[in-house]
Amino acid sequence: MEPQTPQTEPAPSHPPLESLAVQPLVNRDYESRPALFYERLRAEYGPVAPVDVLGVPAWLVIGYPQTLDILRDTRGIWSKRLDSWRARREGRVPADWPLLPAFEVDNSVFRDGADLTRLRSAWSEGLRPFQDRTRTQAKELERDIRRYADELITVLSENGGRGGWADLSAQYARPLPLMIVGRLLGTESGRGDEIIMDMWRMLDAGPDAAEAAARLGAEVAGVCAAKMAVPGEDLPSYMLAAVPDLTAEELTREMIMVVGLVGDYTGTLICNTIAEVIIGDAGVRDSISAGMLPEAVNRAAISSPPMANLTFRWPKTDVRVGRFQIAAGDPVMLSPAAAHLDPAFTGTMAPDSIYSSRAHLAWGAGPHACIGRDLATTITTIAVERLFDRFSALRLALPADQLPWRSSPMMRGLRSLPVNYELPAEPPAPPPAGPAGADTAPDRDAAGEAASRSLVRRVLRMMRLSQS
Numbered sequence: 001m002e003p004q005t006p007q008t009e010p011a012p013s014h015p016p017l018e019s020l021a022v023q024p025l026v027n028r029d030y031e032s033r034p035a036l037f038y039e040r041l042r043a044e045y046g047p048v049a050p051v052d053v054l055g056v057p058a059w060l061v062i063g064y065p066q067t068l069d070i071l072r073d074t075r076g077i078w079s080k081r082l083d084s085w086r087a088r089r090e091g092r093v094p095a096d097w098p099l100l101p102a103f104e105v106d107n108s109v110f111r112d113g114a115d116l117t118r119l120r121s122a123w124s125e126g127l128r129p130f131q132d133r134t135r136t137q138a139k140e141l142e143r144d145i146r147r148y149a150d151e152l153i154t155v156l157s158e159n160g161g162r163g164g165w166a167d168l169s170a171q172y173a174r175p176l177p178l179m180i181v182g183r184l185l186g187t188e189s190g191r192g193d194e195i196i197m198d199m200w201r202m203l204d205a206g207p208d209a210a211e212a213a214a215r216l217g218a219e220v221a222g223v224c225a226a227k228m229a230v231p232g233e234d235l236p237s238y239m240l241a242a243v244p245d246l247t248a249e250e251l252t253r254e255m256i257m258v259v260g261l262v263g264d265y266t267g268t269l270i271c272n273t274i275a276e277v278i279i280g281d282a283g284v285r286d287s288i289s290a291g292m293l294p295e296a297v298n299r300a301a302i303s304s305p306p307m308a309n310l311t312f313r314w315p316k317t318d319v320r321v322g323r324f325q326i327a328a329g330d331p332v333m334l335s336p337a338a339a340h341l342d343p344a345f346t347g348t349m350a351p352d353s354i355y356s357s358r359a360h361l362a363w364g365a366g367p368h369a370c371i372g373r374d375l376a377t378t379i380t381t382i383a384v385e386r387l388f389d390r391f392s393a394l395r396l397a398l399p400a401d402q403l404p405w406r407s408s409p410m411m412r413g414l415r416s417l418p419v420n421y422e423l424p425a426e427p428p429a430p431p432p433a434g435p436a437g438a439d440t441a442p443d444r445d446a447a448g449e450a451a452s453r454s455l456v457r458r459v460l461r462m463m464r465l466s467q468s
């Protein structure tokens with residue numbers, strides 16, 4: 001039988017989702033022992049489980065074949081449009097449901113059909129100069145990522161002598177991608193620092209988060225309006241060039257996504273990869289020593305996918321998945337994290353292999369698959385490579401099972417990553433300038449390096465992560 005079947009055989013009879021969804025998704029085990037939590041769900045319900053997502057009932061898909069099948073959506077059964085949600089149309093979704101603001105943004109994530117194709121083509125074309133490693137833009141970006149990474153490492157280790165303590169989340173994995181957001185949006189000068197600070201405040205979800213989010217929205221709108229007037233060599237300008245009828249509002253909504261995707265999810269992947277390497281799980285350390293950093297990132301994406309669970313989808317017709325009949329308009333949450341633990345997936349991976357299965361779902365698949373995968377992988381690869389190059393030893397400052405995880409219904413990442421580090425006796429060699437062919441004119445290089453250094457120092461000072 002196929003993993004999902006539109007009504008071709010008698011539907012199983014069971015109570016509706018609303019009366020089945022008694023198990024809260026976010027609970028202590030979900031946060032601290034997710035593998036155990038998903039295994040219990042699998043044992044009780046099979047590949048699809050009814051759960052309560054912060055007060056809203058939803059089907060959580062935890063089986064690998066079912067998740068892949070729904071992502072691919074070859075029969076056009078699934079919608080990502082918010083107006084497909086039956087309970088919302090009927091006024092049964094609480095107005096203060098915490099995920100509602102994230103779901104109501106009306107960007108490409110929540111579009112179908114021609115609307116989606118148009119926005120996705122803007123994304124693919126806009127990202128191409130940064131993701132195609134033969135292009136000058138991509139080479140320059142890689143060089144800057146190396147510079148930001150090196151400067152962050154210099155700052156975090158400058159008071160420690162030959163060794164010391166650092167929080168690699170707060171001092172490295174989080175600030176690095178935020179600087180890259182500014183670089184992609186084309187805001188390095190002028191208002192760039194403020195945008196970075198507001199991203200930080202918003203993502204930290206502290207008391208000033210709502211104000212920061214509003215300011216950030218206005219700042220990004222200002223950047224997009226400026227790019228519409230005078231295009232530059234940046235992501236919003238390239239997206240506009242690809243799809244010239246994008247409105248300022250549409251462009252702004254997509255650019256706000258960059259903050260979460262680069263600033264938060266990529267920072268999370270960096271942290272999760274560093275943790276995987278240090279802990280030495282899942283063959284990641286072997287991959288690093290064999291010089292296969294992208295493979296290490298791949299493995300970390302399998303064992304701790306930053307997008308643990310995805311935003312809802314809704315079937316347009318009743319459909320059977322696993323043991324349940326999912327009614328048209330019921331919310332369905334796909335779980336790459338749980339799918340990666342499904343024996344149907346893990347059984348395909350040899351435990352001693354240093355090559356992992358590429359068929360993982362950390363980047364999604366099908367019509368909504370991640371378009372920024374290469375960029376996120378490049379950022380993460382460089383970040384991890386610079387770290388392990390500069391330090392001669394890195395050890396967790398806490399037992400691995402006491403690392404503090406920050407879990408939301410959709411994301412899984414470390415709240416902090418405390419480490420003890422050691423520096424080599426010899427001062428580090430200057431970082432490689434970048435792949436062959438990058439612009440390495442000495443005076444431009446020195447100026448670029450000074451600009452990166454000053455940006456990193458300014459931002460760290462604002463974040464109160466450095467006095468200098």
Ligand code: HEM
Binds near residue numbers: 361
């Ligand atoms: C580690 C970082 C990232 C992870 C784990 C990640 C993961 C994902 C996943 C799982 C999806 C599919 C969601 C779904 O089907 O519901 C997705 C979609 C997408 N991602 Fe990423 N992503 C990351 C970084 C990025 C970056 C850096 C960009 C671009 C700057 C990006 C751009 C997109 C876009 C445009 C979509 C498609 C939206 C849609 O069509 O619905 N992502 N990403």
